[in-house]
Amino acid sequence: MQQEKIPTIISGAGLGGLSLYHALIKNKDKKEFNVKIFERETSPTADRWQGYHIGLSYYGARSLLNCVSSSIASNLPKAIPNPIPDVETHGITITDQIGNVLLTLQLNHLKILRYVLLEGVPVQWNKKCIKYVETQEGVWYEKLPELQIVDYGITHISANVSVPQHLMDKANKIHENFLVRKTLGTKEDSTLMMTRLIPIKQEQNDEKSEPHYRVTLVYSYPFELDNVDVESDKVKVDDNDPASVIEHVKRLIRTLRPDCELTDLLIEFWDLIPKTIPNDPIKFPFKTYNPVQ
Incomplete structure (x- = not known):
């Protein structure tokens, strides 16, 4: 008997949503998922220019590799920018309020990771989540759920x-x-x-x-x-x-x-x-x- 696919809706084609999509597809030998991924933007480059350099720790990189297929993993080097020699240092410097250096750290950055993760993903663009309804039969993902906001002052x-x-x-x-x-x-x-x-x-x-x-x-x-x-x-x-x-x-x-x-x-x-x-x-x-x- 063929196993019924589990309906899964992902709201947002950012790094988190795309990583989840790849993880579900990669592990379909264990469970079959009918995955739909929606993004409110009209395209990867439309509406607003966003994104910035992020640092991945060893555990973060291992987790990402466990989520994606081998073909996606082989393209990850495309997202790693080369520092311009003698011009910039990919790292962080922390100073006091008058500019005295307290700490410096070297970082490895990913610049266009989202574009790499978008490969082969059937994103439904220009689809905004506006409602969320939970019934006895399941969940209709149409509304944003209530958010728990923590006030850190x-x-x-x-x-x-x-x-x-x-x-x-x-x-x-x-x-x-x-x-x-x-x-x-x-x-x-x-x-x-x-x-x-x-x-x-x-x-x-x-x-x-x-x-x-x-x-x-x-x-x-x-x-x-x-x-x-x-x-x-x-x-x-x-x-x-x-x-x-x-x-x-x-x-x-x-x-x-x-x-x-x-x-x-x-x-x-x-x-x-x-x-x-x-x-x-x-x-x-x-x-x-x-x-x-």
Whole structure:
């Protein structure tokens, strides 16, 4: 008697969803699964430019290899970027609030892992999960289930920004050529900066006179610091107004960090963030990089 296939729905074609899909297909000799995978984006490259370099530990790499087929595993080297010799170090540097180095670590990164894992996967694009219904017969996956949100008492604010060469040169003098740069404040606040030292591809009609680089900025601080005395404690932060949030971050940095070159540089970086949301995602300034190798 032929074994009935187990209906399985995966919501999201990210690294987790794709790894689960491959694991189910790889182990179909044990159980047969009728797998459908849905993704709200219209295609792998449409709507928004996303993703960044991730590090895989030994156990993470072993787990990934156990999930995927041998053909997918043989393509994984395609996702491993080559550091540019003498230009960038694939690692993290952690400094104190004035730029003194506390710790440095070397990392191995995967850049285009999602594209490798998409090979052979029949993703149904532009399908958004809107409802979830559970009955005696089973589960209809149409609605997002109730999420359990854990409050750790920390606010994280992140943004992507296009940074000109002269500011990157200043940052590199402090953090050298590490791609992940973290600073620790004395009030439990911290900053994180992630980048590649490869210029952003610029349009032919772009008026920028120097190379620019994609940088992801993150500022983290405990909730109670929202009540700290700042230049204008009457200013209210509107989470839906990017300009309001950016000014809030800059005020906190000025208040919590000492007057030094690193503090000034952090404020300059946050001041580069667009104050409005771009209307045209095609012209979003971080879409591709210039080939350099």
